[in-house]
Amino acid sequence: MSILIKNVLLNGKERDIRIEGRQIVEISESSGAAVGGGARSAEAEYVIDGCGKAAIPSLFNAHTHAAMTLFRGFADDMPLDKWLKERIWPMEALLTEDDVYWGARLACLEMIKTGTTFFNDMYWHWRGTARAVAESGIRAAISAVFIDRFDEEIAREQMRRSRQMLSEYAEFSSDGRIIFTLGPHAVYTVSEESLCWIRDFSQKNDLIVHIHLSETAWEVEECMRRYGRRPVEFLESIDFLNERVVAAHCIAVSKKEIGILRDKGVKIAHNPSSNMKLASGVMPYEEMKRAGMRGNILLGTDGCASNNNLDMFEEMKIASLLQKSHRKDPTAMPAHEVFEMATVNAARAFNFNAGEIAVGKLADILLVDLSCECFVPNHNLISNIVFSANGNCVDTVICDGNILMHERRVEDEYRIKEKVKEVSERLVSALNR
């Protein structure tokens, strides 16, 4: 497909952006001709009028559990233990692959509508999520949840499933939009032997490893009890950490552990809304930045059971506000840094040639509607994007050279929402039986 976006604001200037296939092939001064009226329009199959819109790279959600959209608003304002044991786990036990498919379809729809075209997932029934991503047109890094609860037999079964997943995932990723990753849940749910197996398996197959790490003080205590070391130190001791590891949360980390994470090139997925909602603590962003990790810090929403949406615009604002408040420093995590977390940093971490709008990059582009009140006046576009806008300001979403949303319309959205209502009603009924 070839697309020409005409007269769009890009880095403060009106530009025409030309897309051929999956890539941006040309960025030029706007010819100024009205859409359909100029000779150049004939050169592209699709011409998009960019007047009154700004082009920005689409956003990357670096940590979520997509299908948990099914549990949006199902459990809030509860202690973590009760939340998990009485609400989330009983619901998850009922899920089928088809339920996960529909939950992930809704997640993909919500992400497209709020300008996100990539997410890094860890969940049960990964095939359901992979099907949903393949059909929705966005990108994802998908892992199963690897949990053995320190049981050798379960561990063997999990390893078997991981090998199987690796052999099967190609059917979903022919066009490179879906990456297969490994998802060891956490150091308190996966045995040392399994973590070592994952280390070796990921190295052999060059796979990204997605893990929850140091999310709570409890996790640190538990790790100290089991291994006599803090989680990051323990993982270092088994040579688990490297530049292929994406660690979600990293809240309860010592200065020494920050140094280890930096030295090993670990990527960190920060999830401020979830951390606040579950009262997990605050990620020490400024300490990480000072240690030289800024480019390795990414941003995620976590799942809808602990957020409760997937809007990365909102997440950028909350991330910056949280650091300012926590550090008692209004200059902490400025707008451009959090925007990089949601774009270039993540594109680099997941090996996509995207995250910025430039010739040769993948055509993953948002057009935001500058007529929204949130962009009026427009003293500073990045400030308006981070602090004023939300995902509803996105008018058009292009991913991998395909138009997934235009004028806020997405294919199949009515059907997806109706189907999710059915699925979630059935789950609640089953739970109450």
Place this chain on the structure above:
Amino acid sequence: MSILIKNVLLNGKERDIRIEGRQIVEISESSGAAVGGGARSAEAEYVIDGCGKAAIPSLFNAHTHAAMTLFRGFADDMPLDKWLKERIWPMEALLTEDDVYWGARLACLEMIKTGTTFFNDMYWHWRGTARAVAESGIRAAISAVFIDRFDEEIAREQMRRSRQMLSEYAEFSSDGRIIFTLGPHAVYTVSEESLCWIRDFSQKNDLIVHIHLSETAWEVEECMRRYGRRPVEFLESIDFLNERVVAAHCIAVSKKEIGILRDKGVKIAHNPSSNMKLASGVMPYEEMKRAGMRGNILLGTDGCASNNNLDMFEEMKIASLLQKSHRKDPTAMPAHEVFEMATVNAARAFNFNAGEIAVGKLADILLVDLSCECFVPNHNLISNIVFSANGNCVDTVICDGNILMHERRVEDEYRIKEKVKEVSERLVSALNR
């Protein structure tokens, strides 16, 4: 005007809501007839199809500086001192009443579009704000800024202006939508003599008093230096505090001061986004609640220079997340409490017979669009409103019995935004000259 809202979800059931003039006159079981198809439609001038929508009370923004929309994104990520002295104050010095009018028009437009139909304002050129509110159809409590900087002559001039405002404001408030209040800025900008004058003047004329109070630790230190007491204790010592006082922020308050605020019936306007963005601190909500103040705590966005939008849906989420994170308690400030802060608590504080949908109440109603992803699935409407939705989920806004927005269209919006762009460009040029 008479309005019939048919088949709308209200407190979990399908209902018809009938509005006559300014009030809700009937709430009945839905007849189920399609809009325009039933005999009852003939009974109302306007019939709104409520299918797939939920009716909730419209939101109250308890502290803002509306015209500061003009400075949205003009100064971020800066220390408070520099932010004020280098960016905000020089811009404010350039403002005319007409500039304030356009800034406030944009604020009213943004509030309507995000479901807010009341704001409590303190700003320069109050007539500009009052004109904007009168024309936009929403409600407001409007004060001038009373600042004397401990100068007797300025104080006399400010008192004269307050008296004049009282005599003039009736021209804007014939239908009761606009309340005139007094706006002493803070204890560090208004002299004791002026505060005593305001106390007496407000009592004599039964006026609400809107003040910034204990926003920062610096303010407390400054008050200790000047008066040998903390701000709340100082105000109590001059008998300034009573149930007509609305105090914004109340962050740096001691346990004793919380007791005073409770005993005096003071209303507190909490502004979490602003407090986080300017790193002012965290309001001790749980302590206030435990002291028995819950019903007197309101919610505001503060001005757009420190937020940077006026979306009360976003503010509700951030309020709850901030308390959970700060208290390290995921049960802190649950969804229904923050929803009350934004509705019934504020309606009571500002003496409007609104804040809930019931027969006899003012017709200040939102219809939210349940087909938005943020409401799918709908396990819990209040949770979805607080934690998942943003202001863009609002489809219809009714205030004082008038339809201000339907299907997200508001009168005059294009003209307002174009005009604000002109005004803000002129201000920036003037500043840079």
